[in-house]
Amino acid sequence: MQLEKILNKHFTKKQQQVLDQFINNDKWDLMINYGAVRSGKTVADNYCFILSLLRVRKIADKDHVKDPLYILAGTSRKNIYNNVLNPLFNDFNLIPEQDSIGNLHLFGVTIVLAYTGTIAGLRGIRGSSAYGAYINEASLANEGVFSEIRDRCSEGEGRIICDTNPDVPTHWLKTNYIDKDSPLIISNHFVLDDNTFLSKRYIESKKATTPKGMFYDRSVLGLWVTGEGVVYQDFDQNTMLVDEIPDNLNYYCGVDWGYAKGHENVITVFGDDPETDITYLTGIFNSTGKFIDYWVDIAHKIQEEHGRNINFWCDSARPEYVNYFQENTINARNADKSVMDGVEYCAQRIKTNKFKVLRSCAKPFLDDIYQYVWDPIKGVPKKEHDNVMDSFRYAVYNQHKKYENQVLENIYL
Structure with missing residues (x-):
């Protein structure tokens, strides 16, 4: 006592x-x-x-x-x-x-x-x-x-x-x-x-x-939580990470070119479920110090798994890389890089629970999304922790923009 x-x-x-x-x-x-x-x-x-x-x-x-x-x-x-x-x-x-x-x-x-x-x-x-x-x-x-x-x-x-x-x-x-x-x-x-x-x-x-x-x-509570000003604030790994994905997804990719440390090259693979309209992130390939032929090999492996006609929505800042992909029978397309429109569209899919991430490939995505924040002065996302985020935006925004535009064209024809 x-x-x-x-x-x-x-x-x-x-x-x-x-x-x-x-x-x-x-x-x-x-x-x-x-x-x-x-x-x-x-x-x-x-x-x-x-x-x-x-x-x-x-x-x-x-x-x-x-x-x-x-x-x-x-x-x-x-x-x-x-x-x-x-x-x-x-x-x-x-x-x-x-x-x-x-x-x-x-x-x-x-x-x-x-x-x-x-x-x-x-x-x-x-x-x-x-x-x-x-x-x-x-x-x-x-x-x-x-x-x-x-x-x-x-x-x-x-x-x-x-x-x-x-x-x-x-x-x-x-x-x-x-x-x-x-x-x-x-x-x-x-x-x-x-x-x-x-x-x-x-x-x-x-x-x-x-x-x-x-x-x-x-x-006050001592919790490990995401910071203020996060771009995709509605993303919740507790509900949006999954261990399995449906069959028969419609696949496409996003490509953010890079080479040096801090500016890595990223290819993300997504699949849309035509029944539920849910987008699944199913694969991430990211590395530094790799030349373009390395990424051609990665793209060919993705084609072998998901089909030769899969779209690769690419960063248009490196047209020579886009052309090289095309010369190697890869369906590479210049992505519409509209930052605010793309972010708004991706944020909407997250908010409406139309986006999931396969747990086995989630780490690079999670590392970036929780640190991808707004620049309070410029009003756009900071150019930090953005490699996976840019690839994500190029793919999801452009793929859905493409097909939504096709639907509108068919309605008015």
Whole structure:
């Protein structure tokens, strides 16, 4: 009872849950505490950081290792100081010693700093073997850096703790780690109400003054939701992803030319169900650094599966590529690239539940659609995360425009 009073005085129930997992569960090697702003997750991680260093020192003693390494990571040195080192001093009166090369020392453990914003942040840990890591603001980390830090934690138990605010629902940290059903990964979801040390007035004010939608869902409820200003805001992967598609679909494709990183080439394959008028996205071929002959081979494979006469609605910005497709017996057509008309048509099909995505090919589509947003100044979609989206628009808008125009012509003849 006395211990419970002490814990309740210093930690919220949610923080106590995290500490219990840290101390009494030896099965995990990655703990992710995520959720709302000011919900207490970083405090829990900071305390786990201290416990980690004490634990590492004990394990190193058993291994007869004089100078064990531990990685402390964040987007920048300033963020590491503000979020981790400053609270260490204010809350625990702990000041790590710093050596001549910038490493920190506490409890007989050498703490190596790593900066996760870019791949260059790996310089400080290359070639090292660590006993564990604490990654602050993990969703802001470069995925390659995050993976490298995990690989470096090969000594002792090699446990990693991290905290983060939520991001888009397709973020790699969520899909590859939090959503993964593994006893080696623990994730704890924090909401604003979990921080019982905040005043009731502050919490009520925060809820009342935070705009509804993405801002409220992320900062109060701690949810991984899509951002504000998303072009296709009615797309819902919970209802629009399917595991099977009907037979006898009418197939066609969209092509967005590209080559370099950030401007990949994309061919999307769609099929319309003539009975329900539902459009299905059934395939995505996307890559960088491939020449036109590679894409001719892809198009021929699509023809072999769906018929020689399948339409390829292409970006007209590369007429030489369109011509090359045509020379290779591919039914390539210049797409009407009207952005607003095309977006409006695609958005209407999504809104009226006339669009589905085959789950097995969904990842590239989901990666783009949740980050494809309006430019608030120009009033058009930003030229970011648009490769799959452009291919989607070229195909669906032009295919339906073509046949709808044919129907109108037949009516008036």
